[in-house]
Amino acid sequence: MLFRGLVLGLGALLSAGHVQAEVAALPVPSSCTGVAAIRFSYTAASGWKVVKVAGGLKQVRTIVWDPLGNMIVSQALKGISVHTFGADGCVNSTTMLVSNTQLNHGLALTPDGKTLYASSERAAYSWSYDPATRKVGTQKTVVQGMDTGIHSTRNLLVVPQQPNMVLLQVGSNANFDMAAGDKATGRAIIKIFDISKAPASGFNYKTDGEVFGYGLRNEIGFTTDPAGVVWGVENSGDDFTRTQNGRNVDIHKDNPAEKLNNLGDPLKTRDAWYGYPTCFAVWDPSAFTDNKALKTGSHFVLSPNSSFNDASCNTKAIAPRLTFQAHSAPIWNAFDADASNMYVTFHGSWDRQPATGFKVVQIPFTKLPSGAYDPVAPADSMTGYKDIFSATNPSSCTANGLTQSNCVRLTAASWDPAGRGLFVGSDNSAEGEIYLLSKTS
Numbered sequence: 441m442l443f444r445g446l447v448l449g450l451g452a453l454l455s456a457g458h459v460q461a462e463v464a465a466l467p468v469p470s471s472c473t474g475v476a477a478i479r480f481s482y483t484a485a486s487g488w489k490v491v492k493v494a495g496g497l498k499q500v501r502t503i504v505w506d507p508l509g510n511m512i513v514s515q516a517l518k519g520i521s522v523h524t525f526g527a528d529g530c531v532n533s534t535t536m537l538v539s540n541t542q543l544n545h546g547l548a549l550t551p552d553g554k555t556l557y558a559s560s561e562r563a564a565y566s567w568s569y570d571p572a573t574r575k576v577g578t579q580k581t582v583v584q585g586m587d588t589g590i591h592s593t594r595n596l597l598v599v600p601q602q603p604n605m606v607l608l609q610v611g612s613n614a615n616f617d618m619a620a621g622d623k624a625t626g627r628a629i630i631k632i633f634d635i636s637k638a639p640a641s642g643f644n645y646k647t648d649g650e651v652f653g654y655g656l657r658n659e660i661g662f663t664t665d666p667a668g669v670v671w672g673v674e675n676s677g678d679d680f681t682r683t684q685n686g687r688n689v690d691i692h693k694d695n696p697a698e699k700l701n702n703l704g705d706p707l708k709t710r711d712a713w714y715g716y717p718t719c720f721a722v723w724d725p726s727a728f729t730d731n732k733a734l735k736t737g738s739h740f741v742l743s744p745n746s747s748f749n750d751a752s753c754n755t756k757a758i759a760p761r762l763t764f765q766a767h768s769a770p771i772w773n774a775f776d777a778d779a780s781n782m783y784v785t786f787h788g789s790w791d792r793q794p795a796t797g798f799k800v801v802q803i804p805f806t807k808l809p810s811g812a813y814d815p816v817a818p819a820d821s822m823t824g825y826k827d828i829f830s831a832t833n834p835s836s837c838t839a840n841g842l843t844q845s846n847c848v849r850l851t852a853a854s855w856d857p858a859g860r861g862l863f864v865g866s867d868n869s870a871e872g873e874i875y876l877l878s879k880t881s
């Protein structure tokens with residue numbers, strides 16, 4: 441087990457950017473003293489084991505690591521905590537870095553570990569941070585003026601190649617936010633800000649910064665691959681009907697697909713359009729009896745007309761690179777140390793019976809001859825990912841409100857720089873938990 445940790449630790453060292461050389465390998469514990477049992481029943485895929493490393497937390501949303509291997513956690517409705525690990529691989533200290541009940545998801549750290557960012561619904565903040573003392577300096581508002589709406593989280597990412605640049609996302613304010621097609625609304629969008637130029641009161645989200653991508657209904661999680669390209673997971677819409685031969689047909693059970701988007705290199709890409717609120721991705725093509733050309737992952741419109749139809753989307757909007765089952769509710773994505781797999785947490789559904797989601801999936805990736813990283817599966821695949829951890833019976837999981845359920849509600853996903861595996865979080869309001877999923881073979 442220790443040997444495995446060392447091997448993976450070395451892999452982490454060799455990969456670019458975000459994983460730091462100073463982090464020593466740690467063993468995978470078989471259990472952690474003082475941590476209560478995993479709260480909800482689960483199934484792990486063969487070759488994986490699950491250890492709960494932290495419990496009794498508020499709603500865990502995001503996990504990042506400092507350069508010394510300390511785990512920093514965003515807990516919605518509470519703030520930001522930092523956790524150290526003992527030689528046994530278990531947490532041996534937990535302290536609050538920032539207490540702020542408005543913080544609800546976004547959390548990012550510069551690669552040098554010296555600047556921490558977090559977001560509330562309306563603003564993004566920064567603090568100086570010292571990994572050795574695990575203390576933050578004074579809070580500074582870096583961006584403000586984001587809208588409120590049904591999607592209240594604002595994901596953040598520091599661009600590893602240029603850490604003064606920060607991506608900040610805002611989702612749509614409704615299931616169909618028709619106005620969000622206009623970038624000036626500052627919704628369904630990811631903007632990029634040069635924080636070194638932030639005015640004293642912070643940037644205005646709507647009028648400042650540059651547009652990285654838009655037409656993104658709720659790009660709630662995104663991460664970079666070792667080449668610096670950003671990959672995002674997108675929650676798509678609910679209660680869909682499609683006008684087919686003059687009739688409104690209910691297609692909501694298996695459409696639209698949730699998306700995995702290749703969002704491009706943040707140093708080069710600007711103004712890329714991903715389709716919302718006009719173009720959505722197909723999960724189950726059999727629901728589209730009026731257009732047999734559609735495949736899984738193709739874009740479609742709700743109501744084709746003579747000036748704009750499915751084909752118009754497929755020439756104008758960037759289609760997802762891969763899709764997930766409708767209503768999975770992907771929240772976070774993370775690569776392993778050599779980017780041979782991406783992992784995605786599925787928060788779970790309310791708009792589908794039987795329910796789906798409540799799991800962590802693994803997407804095999806490959807490095808192309810060009811040096812680009814890409815999923816192994818083609819874009820029209822319905823089998824491009826597999827479950828590695830899930831609620832025992834996802835189809836019977838309830839989803840009353842955003843954080844209640846009789847099952848785990850998976851959120852954070854982050855690969856451990858100490859080589860133990862994938863850390864995932866749950867924001868079930870009954871208990872915030874963090875699990876370590878590690879490979880046994």
Ligand SMILES: *[C@@H]1O[C@H](CO)[C@@H](O)[C@H](O)[C@H]1NC(C)=O
Nearest residue numbers: 524525526527528531532533
């Ligand atoms: C946690 O474990 C580390 C590694 O053994 C040790 O350096 C540190 O002092 C421990 N911290 C506490 C609070 O026990």
Ligand SMILES: *[C@@H]1O[C@H](CO)[C@@H](O)[C@H](O)[C@H]1NC(C)=O
Nearest residue numbers: 718741743744745746747748
């Ligand atoms: C055709 O569909 C597009 C896209 O949904 C929409 O923006 C446009 O208003 C529609 N045109 C007409 C004439 O209905």
